[in-house]
Amino acid sequence: MSDSSRFNPEISDLSPHTVACLKPDIGGPTPLVESICQSTTYVQKELSSEVTCTYSRVDNPTVAALETTLGRLENAPPAVCFSSGLAAETALFLALLRAGDHIVLSQAIYGGTVRLIRELFSGLGVEADFVDATDPDNIARVIRHNTKLVFIETPANPTLCLNDIEAISEITQSHGIPLAVDNTFLTPVLQQPMELGADISVYSTTKHIEGHSAALGGALVTRDEDLLERLRWVRKSTGTIQTPQNAWVTLRGIKTLPLRIQQHSRHAVVIAHALADDPRLITVNYPGLESFPQSELAARQHRGGHGGVISFEIEGGYETTCRFLKAVKLCTLVEHIGSVETLLTHPASMTHADVPRDQLAAVGLTPGLVRLSVGLEDPHDILADLFAAIDVAVVETHTIGKGEPACVNAV
Ligand code: PLP
Numbered sequence: 001m002s003d004s005s006r007f008n009p010e011i012s013d014l015s016p017h018t019v020a021c022l023k024p025d026i027g028g029p030t031p032l033v034e035s036i037c038q039s040t041t042y043v044q045k046e047l048s049s050e051v052t053c054t055y056s057r058v059d060n061p062t063v064a065a066l067e068t069t070l071g072r073l074e075n076a077p078p079a080v081c082f083s084s085g086l087a088a089e090t091a092l093f094l095a096l097l098r099a100g101d102h103i104v105l106s107q108a109i110y111g112g113t114v115r116l117i118r119e120l121f122s123g124l125g126v127e128a129d130f131v132d133a134t135d136p137d138n139i140a141r142v143i144r145h146n147t148k149l150v151f152i153e154t155p156a157n158p159t160l161c162l163n164d165i166e167a168i169s170e171i172t173q174s175h176g177i178p179l180a181v182d183n184t185f186l187t188p189v190l191q192q193p194m195e196l197g198a199d200i201s202v203y204s205t206t207k208h209i210e211g212h213s214a215a216l217g218g219a220l221v222t223r224d225e226d227l228l229e230r231l232r233w234v235r236k237s238t239g240t241i242q243t244p245q246n247a248w249v250t251l252r253g254i255k256t257l258p259l260r261i262q263q264h265s266r267h268a269v270v271i272a273h274a275l276a277d278d279p280r281l282i283t284v285n286y287p288g289l290e291s292f293p294q295s296e297l298a299a300r301q302h303r304g305g306h307g308g309v310i311s312f313e314i315e316g317g318y319e320t321t322c323r324f325l326k327a328v329k330l331c332t333l334v335e336h337i338g339s340v341e342t343l344l345t346h347p348a349s350m351t352h353a354d355v356p357r358d359q360l361a362a363v364g365l366t367p368g369l370v371r372l373s374v375g376l377e378d379p380h381d382i383l384a385d386l387f388a389a390i391d392v393a394v395v396e397t398h399t400i401g402k403g404e405p406a407c408v409n410a411v
Helices: 017-022 061-072 083-097 111-124 136-142 163-175 225-238 245-254 259-276 294-301 316-326 355-365 379-400
Strands: 080-082 101-104 127-131 147-153 180-183 199-204 219-223 281-285 307-314 343-345 371-374
Touching: 061 080, 061 219, 061 245, 080 083, 080 225, 083 111, 083 147, 083 199, 083 219, 083 371, 101 111, 111 127, 111 219, 127 136, 136 219, 147 163, 163 180, 219 225, 259 281, 259 307, 259 379, 307 316, 307 379, 316 371
Parallel strands: 101 127, 101 147, 147 180, 180 199
Antiparallel strands: 080 219, 199 219, 281 307, 307 371, 343 371
16 A cells, blocks of 8 residues: 655655646735636545535636625525526526427517527427517416426616516416526616516626626526526536636626616616607617606616616618717727627617517517617716717718618628
């Protein structure tokens, strides 16, 4: 039998090949800020089934720190974090749905979710109904014996229409079906889906939660311990955990999330009102406007603000929109929301390009609709840029007509 205690060499006795591989155990102070644990794997002192952290596809201390914070924000156990919002949704669907099962979704929803269900899970034998969930009865009407999940998004991307979480959860609970709510637009600071009766909160942490356009990520939060275990198992099996680097960047972003999302909301109220007062805008969607058709639900369901996203359409439709998007100077055209900068998106050709045209038409997502994610710049500077670009776009459409639009993207 070998006696390993006899092998206790001085560093100077070891080969440089060995020294280069040694873990530098420097001891030292406890950092105030969470460290990035970049290791793929963890030392196991002996063979034991009690070991908690083994391999970073399964667990990682930096990711675990983020999961604890996200869980705490919803009075829930640690969340399960993924490489992106869509990876989180994929894990949820894999955990709860099998061939022959049925899912009900709100029809006003992020385009990537539509693509995932219509083009991927339908091929695996999952049946789906997209319904107008602004009326909860529409959900009740399509629930069947094989319905295994109801998935809604509120406020919806990009039309901002709302779903009544409390009313819908009464329906899902009476059927024993879990209700998942994509809460990406409001974050746990402004809306608490589980307090309103939902079972799972879904996040693209890529957006407001990280808040600086620097790290992709997704998260699922639930108080159902069995589901948490199943989600971790799916994540381990599919290899979709968030990277430690992105978890660390997201953790840093979360520290200012309450401040940012409240400020985004304050700026958005100012901007939405100014846009709504301009007769050249034919639609302005924002839950904080008195004219918003579901303002009563917004007041009941949101707490302390309505988020930073607005959508609107300028007279003249798609051509004017293209000219407007080209004319802005401070605001930036990107496929993203929730950052410190003010961002513009053309949903019909970007985030929702893969959604069937009839579904887009049903939710009022017209080719001319613009999505505005209000940043932290002075709202008066943002408005000056928006109105200057609207002036250019409207004048060009009137003088040049509806000919060749100045847009880079095809609808
Ligand atoms: N949910 C919503 C509401 C989104 O807007 C997005 C992306 O834009 C996603 C989910 C997907 O998130 P990710 O881009 O992190 O995969």
